[in-house]
Amino acid sequence: MDSLNKLIEHFREFPGIGPRQARRFAYFLLNKNPAYLEELSRLVTDIQKTIRICSSCYRFYSVRSGVHEVRFAATAGTGANTNLCPICLDPSRERNLLMIVAHDVDFEAIEKSGSYRGLYFILGGTVPFLEKNPETRIRLRELGMLLQGRSVSEVILSLNANPEGEHTARIVKAFVTELPLKEPVRTTILGRGLSTGSELEYSDADTIMYALKNRS
Amino acid sequence: MDSLNKLIEHFREFPGIGPRQARRFAYFLLNKNPAYLEELSRLVTDIQKTIRICSSCYRFYSVRSGVHEVRFAATAGTGANTNLCPICLDPSRERNLLMIVAHDVDFEAIEKSGSYRGLYFILGGTVPFLEKNPETRIRLRELGMLLQGRSVSEVILSLNANPEGEHTARIVKAFVTELPLKEPVRTTILGRGLSTGSELEYSDADTIMYALKNRS
Amino acid sequence: MDSLNKLIEHFREFPGIGPRQARRFAYFLLNKNPAYLEELSRLVTDIQKTIRICSSCYRFYSVRSGVHEVRFAATAGTGANTNLCPICLDPSRERNLLMIVAHDVDFEAIEKSGSYRGLYFILGGTVPFLEKNPETRIRLRELGMLLQGRSVSEVILSLNANPEGEHTARIVKAFVTELPLKEPVRTTILGRGLSTGSELEYSDADTIMYALKNRS
Amino acid sequence: MDSLNKLIEHFREFPGIGPRQARRFAYFLLNKNPAYLEELSRLVTDIQKTIRICSSCYRFYSVRSGVHEVRFAATAGTGANTNLCPICLDPSRERNLLMIVAHDVDFEAIEKSGSYRGLYFILGGTVPFLEKNPETRIRLRELGMLLQGRSVSEVILSLNANPEGEHTARIVKAFVTELPLKEPVRTTILGRGLSTGSELEYSDADTIMYALKNRS
Numbered sequence: 094m095d096s097l098n099k100l101i102e103h104f105r106e107f108p109g110i111g112p113r114q115a116r117r118f119a120y121f122l123l124n125k126n127p128a129y130l131e132e133l134s135r136l137v138t139d140i141q142k143t144i145r146i147c148s149s150c151y152r153f154y155s156v157r158s159g160v161h162e163v164r165f166a167a168t169a170g171t172g173a174n175t176n177l178c179p180i181c182l183d184p185s186r187e188r189n190l191l192m193i194v195a196h197d198v199d200f201e202a203i204e205k206s207g208s209y210r211g212l213y214f215i216l217g218g219t220v221p222f223l224e225k226n227p228e229t230r231i232r233l234r235e236l237g238m239l240l241q242g243r244s245v246s247e248v249i250l251s252l253n254a255n256p257e258g259e260h261t262a263r264i265v266k267a268f269v270t271e272l273p274l275k276e277p278v279r280t281t282i283l284g285r286g287l288s289t290g291s292e293l294e295y296s297d298a299d300t301i302m303y304a305l306k307n308r309s
Numbered sequence: 310m311d312s313l314n315k316l317i318e319h320f321r322e323f324p325g326i327g328p329r330q331a332r333r334f335a336y337f338l339l340n341k342n343p344a345y346l347e348e349l350s351r352l353v354t355d356i357q358k359t360i361r362i363c364s365s366c367y368r369f370y371s372v373r374s375g376v377h378e379v380r381f382a383a384t385a386g387t388g389a390n391t392n393l394c395p396i397c398l399d400p401s402r403e404r405n406l407l408m409i410v411a412h413d414v415d416f417e418a419i420e421k422s423g424s425y426r427g428l429y430f431i432l433g434g435t436v437p438f439l440e441k442n443p444e445t446r447i448r449l450r451e452l453g454m455l456l457q458g459r460s461v462s463e464v465i466l467s468l469n470a471n472p473e474g475e476h477t478a479r480i481v482k483a484f485v486t487e488l489p490l491k492e493p494v495r496t497t498i499l500g501r502g503l504s505t506g507s508e509l510e511y512s513d514a515d516t517i518m519y520a521l522k523n524r525s
Numbered sequence: 526m527d528s529l530n531k532l533i534e535h536f537r538e539f540p541g542i543g544p545r546q547a548r549r550f551a552y553f554l555l556n557k558n559p560a561y562l563e564e565l566s567r568l569v570t571d572i573q574k575t576i577r578i579c580s581s582c583y584r585f586y587s588v589r590s591g592v593h594e595v596r597f598a599a600t601a602g603t604g605a606n607t608n609l610c611p612i613c614l615d616p617s618r619e620r621n622l623l624m625i626v627a628h629d630v631d632f633e634a635i636e637k638s639g640s641y642r643g644l645y646f647i648l649g650g651t652v653p654f655l656e657k658n659p660e661t662r663i664r665l666r667e668l669g670m671l672l673q674g675r676s677v678s679e680v681i682l683s684l685n686a687n688p689e690g691e692h693t694a695r696i697v698k699a700f701v702t703e704l705p706l707k708e709p710v711r712t713t714i715l716g717r718g719l720s721t722g723s724e725l726e727y728s729d730a731d732t733i734m735y736a737l738k739n740r741s
Numbered sequence: 742m743d744s745l746n747k748l749i750e751h752f753r754e755f756p757g758i759g760p761r762q763a764r765r766f767a768y769f770l771l772n773k774n775p776a777y778l779e780e781l782s783r784l785v786t787d788i789q790k791t792i793r794i795c796s797s798c799y800r801f802y803s804v805r806s807g808v809h810e811v812r813f814a815a816t817a818g819t820g821a822n823t824n825l826c827p828i829c830l831d832p833s834r835e836r837n838l839l840m841i842v843a844h845d846v847d848f849e850a851i852e853k854s855g856s857y858r859g860l861y862f863i864l865g866g867t868v869p870f871l872e873k874n875p876e877t878r879i880r881l882r883e884l885g886m887l888l889q890g891r892s893v894s895e896v897i898l899s900l901n902a903n904p905e906g907e908h909t910a911r912i913v914k915a916f917v918t919e920l921p922l923k924e925p926v927r928t929t930i931l932g933r934g935l936s937t938g939s940e941l942e943y944s945d946a947d948t949i950m951y952a953l954k955n956r957s
Contacts, residue, residue, distance in 0.1 A: 095803030096791040155743035206514035254503040284523020286502030287470040301422035307500020311587030359528040371527030638949035686935040716955020718934030719902040733854035739932020
């Protein structure tokens with residue numbers, strides 16, 4: 094296979110990209126100036142070096158300047174934690190609230206909404222029905238260690254309102270409930286109801302039931 | 310214009326029907342047996358005779374047998390109300406709850422959900438922004454008379470979660486609040502949050518804020 | 526079932542109409558003035574009386590004034606044909622060209638294009654694969670009688686460029702070829718190529734092959 | 742801006758990619774193994790080195806082995822043409838046929854159809870209406886030089902069957918007609934008609950007119 098088709102094959106692995114668009118990407122690059130290609134190439138190799146996974150919440154974050162973190166960590170008296178993301182290091186966040194999300198994109202949606210000031214935990218996925226070993230799909234063990242080592246009063250399950258999301262929420266809730274913790278932790282689930290733009294005529298029975306229950 | 314095209318013109322007035330589908334409808338009828346046409350024709354002329362508007366909730370309902378209603382009404386000691394729909398006449402509904410909806414289809418969605426056991430009131434529409442006289446668009450006057458003549462403890466505003474629905478809800482809420490009523494009435498709005506199928510990644514800030522507020 | 530739901534059931538039989546839109550239609554009629562309903566009802570019952578099937582081309586046509594036809598027919602010396610449509614009666618059409626289409630809507634598309642001045646024949650359908658008796662699906666017998674009683678030099682097969690259309694075209698072509706006719710008739714098929722709006726990038730091999738063959 | 746967001750910005754320039762999908766791409770790469778990233782990075786930088794533009798037809802082609810080409814070129818007695826693509830070098834192609842296409846993807850669609858055995862010329866774009874200087878949009882000058890230096894009997898214009906494609910075809914046709922050539926060249930346009938899947942009911946007047954003209 095020549096290098097054009099090899100590149101197309103690589104693009105085909107990108108999420109949501111079919112053969113035709115993969116080919117378009119390759120032709121697009123053929124027509125870009127070399128400086129763009131050089132930088133794109135460098136960013137691709139460097140991405141895993143400049144992005145780390147937070148050792149507490151497991152989200153990806155950029156390492157801008159090591160100094161900044163070390164200083165923060167020192168302030169917090171936890172000099173060893175050089176792999177903590179800015180949110181986990183931020184002293185203004187409410188540390189007794191822990192929101193569980195499936196993916197980094199969910200974290201971003203919540204954070205962008207500006208309605209939440211606690212900490213996060215990225216599960217890294219959801220659990221399909223029939224999966225016997227959920228801990229191979231989501232970070233249950235890591236969640237357990239985190240909850241046992243920290244004082245959390247509420248775990249908020251923020252998963253998609255679809256069957257797999259609800260299935261995953263039940264699994265995480267059962268796991269948290271059975272953890273041997275010094276202090277009991279409350280687990281809550283995001284409220285259901287009419288989402289922005291919902292029309293009653295097209296709403297299902299569950300949404301209407303929750304909307305009625307959560308009326309105010 | 311010949312009668313085929315006249316029929317097509319009539320179908321073009323149907324909601325959501327363009328010229329091509331209107332023509333399809335006409336050819337469909339040309340190929341149906343005469344008995345179907347006779348019954349469809351009869352149903353069309355009779356619809357307004359066999360369907361009445363409830364004088365209390367203003368929804369459309371079928372007049373199946375005059376006897377049934379009269380008996381019920383007599384039982385309830387309101388012999389004059391011969392134009393009440395089965396729900397308004399049903400003694401098992403909670404009469405202190407009144408749900409306000411825009412259209413009959415919204416009433417049907419709620420009723421089909423099985424989550425609500427109170428009474429209804431059909432506004433007959435919504436109020437566009439910039440409309441100076443909302444009472445020309447929705448049944449405000451009729452709502453006022455109903456609330457003044459009956460003991461209602463809660464008015465539930467069930468409008469679409471879009472700008473025009475929210476605008477209409479504010480108008481109805483202000484109207485109810487200013488009504489001179491013997492007993493105060495509480496007005497509530499359907500709860501917001503994640504509707505069935507909502508994904509966090511695609512949810513807007515308002516939906517996330519409400520989902521957090523309504524977590525449980 | 527009450528009359529509202531009976532009407533909705535009737536609308537659900539309309540082509541392309543689901544339960545929700547059928548219900549919308551019923552509410553739409555509930556809100557129309559009685560004059561509209563009366564006329565719609567009358568048009569529905571009358572449609573099969575004012576529309577006839579042409580005894581030559583089998584398309585539907587409106588009977589506007591019986592006089593017109595009779596006169597025309599008399600002029601043509603075929604006094605018995607009182608069921609001929611205006612196009613079959615039009616002396617300016619080329620009578621040696623016969624275009625075969627599946628449905629009345631196809632006839633209308635061709636006629637609206639203004640590119641054809643011959644006569645038509647409506648097959649009344651297409652033949653699904655695996656159908657053993659095509660004559661139960663399309664008017665083969667009627668086509669045979671027409672071709673045997675009239676001098677036609679070319680039969681143009683105007684069927685959709687999809688598998689069922691092509692299958693039907695092959696059946697009609699074989700049928701015409703084997704008819705015992707006094708004079709041989711040529712059968713042609715509509716040309717293939719790029720249709721308006723076609724983009725090469727998304728065109729299949731057949732379309733490109735025909736477009737190359739028909740280049741000019 | 743950190744390197745994650747820089748990478749996202751680069752992906753946003755990709756054709757058809759919005760902010761959300763650009764972000765998905767970045768997270769996708771964060772989760773891939775380093776070997777994939779290394780190879781993707783290398784392919785991106787190398788693409789313009791391993792892909793050349795053919796100096797005759799102007800399409801992109803992979804340089805697999807320089808030896809192959811040189812040998813071929815030597816055989817053809819044109820030792821200087823080290824930048825000819827395999828198709829332009831292929832002695833089995835009909836050299837008197839030249840097909841003009843807008844983009845490489847169009848060339849690929851034609852080539853994949855297997856219906857064409859001549860040579861190609863990539864215009865590099867189309868000409869928008871109102872563009873005063875078409876030669877700044879498409880390779881008119883290069884086409885002129887090619888036609889003056891080679892014996893071509895037919896130029897086939899293979900452009901999209903939409904207004905801009907037809908406009909471009911007219912411009913190229915006029916340009917070719919006015920070229921001072923030793924021998925006259927015939928210019929043809931891809932045939933119009935029903936493309937695969939076309940339904941008569943939804944076909945416009947032009948498509949029907951061409952389909953009738955090209956019937957066979």
